[in-house]
Amino acid sequence: MISIAIPTGVLLQGSLDLLRRSGVVELDREEIGRKLLVEKDGLRVVLVRPADVAAYVDYGSADLGVVGKDQLWESPGPHYELVDLCFGGCVLVLAAPEASPLDDPETWPPAMRVATKYPRATAAFMERMGQTVEMVRLHGSVELAPQLGLVDAIVDLTASGRTLRENRLRVVAEVGHSTARLIANQASLKTRTEALQELVTRLRAHVS
Amino acid sequence: MRATQEAVLAEMRRWGYRYVVTPSLENLDALALGLEADQRRRLFKLSDGDGSLLALVGERTVPVARLAAGKLRTAPLPLRLCYAGPVLTNDPDRFTRRREAHQVGAELIGASGSVADAEVIAMAARCLEAAGLHGYQVDVGHSGFFQGLLDGLELPPESKSGIKALLARRDFVGLEAMLEQTPLRSAEHELLLRFPALRGQADILEAAGKLVRNRRSEQALEELSRVHTLLGAYGLGETVNLDLGAIRDFDYYTGVIFEGYGQDLGSPLAQGGRYDRLLGRFGRPAAATGFMVHLDLVGEGLRRSGRAPELIRLDAAVAWSAAGLDSALRLGASLRLFGMRAVVDTQARGQAAARAWAAGLGARHLLRVEAGGLVGWAPAGGRLRRLPAEQVVARLAGGS
Numbered sequence: 001m002i003s004i005a006i007p008t009g010v011l012l013q014g015s016l017d018l019l020r021r022s023g024v025v026e027l028d029r030e031e032i033g034r035k036l037l038v039e040k041d042g043l044r045v046v047l048v049r050p051a052d053v054a055a056y057v058d059y060g061s062a063d064l065g066v067v068g069k070d071q072l073w074e075s076p077g078p079h080y081e082l083v084d085l086c087f088g089g090c091v092l093v094l095a096a097p098e099a100s101p102l103d104d105p106e107t108w109p110p111a112m113r114v115a116t117k118y119p120r121a122t123a124a125f126m127e128r129m130g131q132t133v134e135m136v137r138l139h140g141s142v143e144l145a146p147q148l149g150l151v152d153a154i155v156d157l158t159a160s161g162r163t164l165r166e167n168r169l170r171v172v173a174e175v176g177h178s179t180a181r182l183i184a185n186q187a188s189l190k191t192r193t194e195a196l197q198e199l200v201t202r203l204r205a206h207v208s
Numbered sequence: 209m210r211a212t213q214e215a216v217l218a219e220m221r222r223w224g225y226r227y228v229v230t231p232s233l234e235n236l237d238a239l240a241l242g243l244e245a246d247q248r249r250r251l252f253k254l255s256d257g258d259g260s261l262l263a264l265v266g267e268r269t270v271p272v273a274r275l276a277a278g279k280l281r282t283a284p285l286p287l288r289l290c291y292a293g294p295v296l297t298n299d300p301d302r303f304t305r306r307r308e309a310h311q312v313g314a315e316l317i318g319a320s321g322s323v324a325d326a327e328v329i330a331m332a333a334r335c336l337e338a339a340g341l342h343g344y345q346v347d348v349g350h351s352g353f354f355q356g357l358l359d360g361l362e363l364p365p366e367s368k369s370g371i372k373a374l375l376a377r378r379d380f381v382g383l384e385a386m387l388e389q390t391p392l393r394s395a396e397h398e399l400l401l402r403f404p405a406l407r408g409q410a411d412i413l414e415a416a417g418k419l420v421r422n423r424r425s426e427q428a429l430e431e432l433s434r435v436h437t438l439l440g441a442y443g444l445g446e447t448v449n450l451d452l453g454a455i456r457d458f459d460y461y462t463g464v465i466f467e468g469y470g471q472d473l474g475s476p477l478a479q480g481g482r483y484d485r486l487l488g489r490f491g492r493p494a495a496a497t498g499f500m501v502h503l504d505l506v507g508e509g510l511r512r513s514g515r516a517p518e519l520i521r522l523d524a525a526v527a528w529s530a531a532g533l534d535s536a537l538r539l540g541a542s543l544r545l546f547g548m549r550a551v552v553d554t555q556a557r558g559q560a561a562a563r564a565w566a567a568g569l570g571a572r573h574l575l576r577v578e579a580g581g582l583v584g585w586a587p588a589g590g591r592l593r594r595l596p597a598e599q600v601v602a603r604l605a606g607g608s
Binding site for chain 2: 059061078079186188
């Protein structure tokens with residue numbers, strides 16, 4: 001039996017829609033939310049936290065996974081990233097208070113202090129820009145940090161930009177674009193090739 | 209684990225591979241030659257008295273290559289060598305993987321060509337079998353196939369290294385985006401995107417052959433075809449799949465590459481391939497191919513399928529009453545002389561206490577030496593009988 005891990009949160013509905021649209025399995029949001037593991041139509045669907053999808057897939061406990069690219073930036077592993085599922089789009093941005101002098105990279109201080117939930121993506125971006133950075137790893141409400149003078153700027157995910165505006169922050173630079181991705185375990189691709197390829201092809205064909 | 213290691217080494221010996229012992233601590237620069245950047249970062253490093261950097265071995269092919277180019281420099285090629293031992297890697301990633309893992313491996317040094325490739329792949333398959341795994345499979349690919357495709361792309365070198373990096377990360381979404389920006393869209397581009405799906409039996413070679421138009425990829429397909437035929441002669445046709453999408457370190461491997469997979473395990477159990485450039489870096493240029501088996505993963509596979517090797521049981525627990533110690537020691541010695549595993553107690557015990565002690569040891573037989581030289585003999589869970597010591601030894605040696 002093929003198993004697929006799907007994430008709780010903003011990508012859940014899109015994942016269920018895709019599975020239904022492609023005729024793979026029709027699942028009710030309440031049902032999967034209650035049971036966390038549902039076996040139906042020859043497929044095992046497990047519901048896990050967004051940050052945990054890659055772990056289930058990398059260890060082979062799930063053959064496939066739906067996960068935001070933002071999570072993959074932080075969880076590199078031996079999985080195959082197969083398909084851009086094109087939903088759940090958002091942007092990882094470097095943002096600073098409206099009144100901040102931060103603008104073009106020339107205006108950035110010699111060493112910038114940045115708060116983020118995405119230390120790997122931030123480090124890679126700053127290295128590309130040649131910017132020395134001091135990172136404060138926060139776990140929530142990152143927007144608060146610059147207002148209280150903890151950091152110069154934040155690197156955080158935004159879909160509409162509303163949270164940023166509400167906290168009087170503006171975008172200084174784009175770090176990366178994220179959408180939902182379909183990932184696969186490396187060994188499953190070898191040991192269950194046909195079943196997996198068929199499923200991947202069906203899902204790929206129904207990406208909107 | 210020890211039993212699995214012994215089983216694999218015994219199989220390697222049957223193929224004429226000589227066991228070598230290599231150091232666990234190596235010069236960092238030397239070790240780095242055989243490793244990807246990511247693997248280099250994960251080595252445990254320390255500095256020597258003179259300030260040079262050392263590292264604990266994270267794999268053992270490089271130490272074996274150094275041995276073949278150093279101490280065994282005058283030994284005639286080809287050399288068939290095998291090894292076993294721990295490898296140590298630091299893991300700064302999100303998972304806390306075990307830092308000490310166990311590998312058994314073999315290297316065939318100084319032999320190029322498909323016959324040598326097939327020998328090593330066939331031996332790898334037989335090693336997985338010897339370890340007790342059922343339902344394993346071996347995927348065989350070729351690093352030259354991808355290199356040829358890449359050479360054929362009309363792209364600036366920086367884009368090519370970008371493609372390599374994306375493939376190394378197995379990021380096909382990124383790869384597709386990158387290839388879409390290139391002006392040319394040929395059958396070879398399509399092939400790059402279908403990379404992970406290029407897998408199956410001999411027919412895929414033909415299908416791929418129609419799509420590639422560069423000498424290097426064609427040559428890779430020819431070599432794979434020969435190796436596949438030879439593996440059929442080894443009786444491994446069913447076990448082996450051809451996998452043009454095999455992704456391994458592109459700069460290190462120079463030819464046929466392969467991986468062994470078990471059922472329901474998320475990562476490869478065995479990995480190997482041809483690395484013709486490594487030995488030259490140590491001053492003795494020679495073609496080479498080899499593989500290693502990840503013992504910890506094999507153990508996991510065996511446990512999951514309920515085939516974990518049984519712990520070796522004790523044949524006899526020899527207990528004694530106050531007057532019987534000398535006889536007990538002699539009895540233990542006689543049993544060992546007949547090849548049995550025997551433990552002699554360190555203190556005198558009564559019959560009931562002796563039974564509990566023997567059961568705790570998991571011994572097949574309890575022998576309790578009593579005053580007057582008679583031995584009380586009780587098979588595990590069986591009835592007690594009293595016999596002279598020689599008769600007990602004779603019966604146990606006879607297999608009762």
